[in-house]
Amino acid sequence: MIVANDTTTADDIEDWDSLEHINLIMSVENAFGVKFNMGQVNGMKNVGEMVNIIMSKVD
Numbered sequence: 578m579i580v581a582n583d584t585t586t587a588d589d590i591e592d593w594d595s596l597e598h599i600n601l602i603m604s605v606e607n608a609f610g611v612k613f614n615m616g617q618v619n620g621m622k623n624v625g626e627m628v629n630i631i632m633s634k635v636d
Contacts, residue, residue: 583625609635 579590587593605627606612611634621627 581624583623585624611635
């Protein structure tokens with residue numbers, strides 16, 4: 578099980594790769610009914626930044 582916080586990055590997750598990244602983005606988009614653009618995806622440095630983007634889209 579992965580436990581994440583606002584500062585968690587891909588480097589913190591063992592065996593993380595680009596496929597896992599795509600799966601995460603798609604799962605988050607489906608779960609929250611949002612769509613990220615490429616600039617947002619590329620700009621996400623950690624979980625906290627992802628949360629901020631999600632929050633800005635669901636308000």
